Amino acid sequence: MPVSPKRVYNWYVALVAAGCMVMMGYDASVFNSVQVSPHWVAYFDTPSTYMIGLINTTYTVGGVVSGWFLAGPLADNYGRRWGMGIGCVLTIIATFIQTFAPSHKLGVFIFGRVLIGFGLGFSIAAGPVYISEVTQSSIRGQVMAFWQLFYSVGSFVAYWINYATSKHRANLGEWDWKMVVIFQLLLPAVICVQLPFLPESPRWFIQRHNDVDGARAALSRLREEDEVEDELLMIREAVEYEKEAMWSGKKAYIGLFRNASIFKRLMLVFVINAGQQLSGQGTLNSYSSTIYAKVFNSVDTINLINALNATFAIIFTLNATWTVDRFGRKFLFIVGSLGMALCTLLIAVVGLETPTVNGTKSHPVGIAIAFLAFLFIFFYKPSWGATTWIYTAEVFPLNVRAQACGMATQMQGIANIIFQQFFPTFYANCGL
Template sequence: MYKIGNIYFIAAIAVIGGGLFGFDISSMSAILGTSQFNCYFNQGPHGPPFDDEACSGPDSTVIGGVTAAMPGGSWLGALISGFITDRFGRKTSIQIGACIWLIGSAIVCASQNLGMLGAGRAINGLCVGICSAQVPVYISELAPPSKRGRLVGAQQWAITWGIMILFYISYGTSFVDGPAAFRIPWGIQMVPAVILLIGLMFLPESPRWLARKDRWEEALEVLTLVHGKGDSTAPMVVSEMREIKEQVEFERHNSDVGYLELFKPNMINRTHIGIFVQIWSQLTGMNVMMYYINYVFLMAGLSGNTNLVASSIQYVINVCMTVPALLFVDRWGRRPTLLVGAALMMTWLFANAGLMATYGSYVPGGVDNKAEASWQVTGPASKAVIACTYLFVASYAPTWGPVSWIYPPELYPLRVRGKAVALATSANWAFNFALGWFVPPSFENIQWKTYLIFGMFCLSMFVHVFFMFPETAGKPLEEVTQIFEDPNGIKYVGTPAWKTHVNRQIGLQEERGEMTTSGKRHTSEKISLDEASPER
């Protein structure tokens, strides 16, 4: 079958896997506040379905559980993706995820009750877990260091597009009577999975995974396609094959890799950093804003269509503000981006807490009978709350959003990369699950103090990043390894994080044709497959 080798096209197709997560976020945030949803899944005194007299909808704990079903499934999906990707390949694992999404979306679309809805979302979560873990691995193993950040970060951009597109679709269908209002967007979310499944058929597999499976001819074909422009003797292809050979030889001298490998002395620091960059990305509170933004704006005095339109503005901001990161994150570096993002988000969260505490008041039963919106701010203070919410989104979008996906695949050597990124991503979904269930009761019971909790998380992550997170931008993956361990990989070295900087020479050397995708200077010598394979 014909294969496409343009790295930007490869990334554009692969990151649709991230877009599925964005579709899922909007499939709940835009629908939770509609009367059609609340009437059909009503748990009030008159019961479902279609109770037009008292559509109180599901209570906050149930809403939290249904919302959390997806990240719960994603946690499991991310964990098992490490085994799937090592056995079947990076590309195939993403295709498996797309098939799972189609099954889950069909169940969600046909949901007759909350149990069926939660089950379908949990199945969707399996797909999101697999794709969110393995799409960054797939792209990072094909991309050159100088472009790795923008290409892997495109996953976050796809997420933001997914959120915005399905939100507006859901907003449009909110004017449709009956359950079609939510069944239409839940059905439409199957479309990108079909595009992903078909598009991946025309993309190459990771050459590093092929080499690990002794499929050297295919690995050479992929390198020739992506980096050699059809010339198998291109210097970049030759040197890349040599590097892959060295990596595979090293791996053959070690036993099969399992998750326990990630907790050995020479790997534990990297494991902790990869896990925490994903945990912190959740504890910023951003996904809380995405899932439950309608409750936030209810507290700020917006309701009905005004609430939905105001909510949609943050999705537009999210899409637009992710673009600077894609353009400049490889120049800015990972550390400064994370530090600036944490500081700004902390500022807006504390500002919202102060505004609500000073100018807000408790509303028994909640605004519009929504117990999750049990605190209300009116007048100029409500506009300030809305503004701070938008500024929070604008601070997250170019910082923690993309970098939380870019950073983990850069930390690990080939032999553990698939499982390591899977473990880190599973931590993301574990906390996403917990927060999805925690926030509705939190808004109901401690109101504005919820913002204080997330503000303190942002302060903590700023300190953690400064002292523990090294710079990886522009560095070959082998150079990143040297930050953590000696050349023999025996002991932990630990270069202080604040002494690491962006390697700006890599991009210049690549542009002059002096360097391979691994960062090594190339030669024009041809390499044979017999020499490449360590077993020949």
């Protein structure tokens, strides 16, 4: 059966929005990549473990502030595309600030990290809402699986660029890390170019402006001709119900806490999103280079392992495209939790119970730890990686979805603030 051109276009529109997650995946891997560069360390006067943690923490704080308080109202008042677009623009500006921060001025680099976190807070709050409102229900789960897949794509690009520049460190000098940072502006620039030509959310037209013609025009670009009027009617009825329930607009935040059913869902996704990072994923993604530095004595080896890990992460995330609807969200959460728990336990046991010689582990022990880290990603990506985003984007009514997604996804940031600030100091003194 031939694929409808409208269906192909629907996928294209949704995947452009999902590109926001490439930005997040890239940025989450950038600092992990550059912090082991001797040139970066010298450029900023050998930051302490406390400062390394602070750099990651401030990035997360920027995302929490925008995600909790600004992303939802922006997406509701000006449209989902504006939310993604402003996030992309801030990312581009922040990329330049980080790349061209003056030597010995770590504060300028940190400011760039704050700003990029601020921008990504807008993008990753508006992106899932836009996808949920423009895609058909039959493909929504698969598209949101690609949302997490694109995070892995971002990490993949960052780590392989870092590996390539590290191989030519002597010739590149300071640009061995600056090239890794500046490449981050490429994708947000591509997204910004495409956003003006994508349809705005049909639901936003009705909810914000009661613009039936605008919603119909947007749906006409996304749906078959015989589906437009039926879906338009469903959207209008849903918006009318929300107005009667007084949950729309500024009162959407109130509705999150005053309605018992929605509040229960909000608390549940808060726990799930925090749990995504408490699983150890955030620590492994931000500090794998630091961890491997006590296992391998070659920076090139560390960079290669990170790049291969990001490569396999893409393959592992693809499992979500066929498992999420076949086995269900709850099943994946349970299996993923058990698998990740076993892997992290074994990583600690192998690391603590094997001898350290000249500051590093033996080669077989290093391979074993790297293998367990890869196995952790195998369990994480299709479960707590992809399914967390899918579940968060689909459990709320449309009238509070932008606010709820913005707040819930930044629970990942709050959990990360705790771990990213203190993990470098903890790890330096844990005795491994």
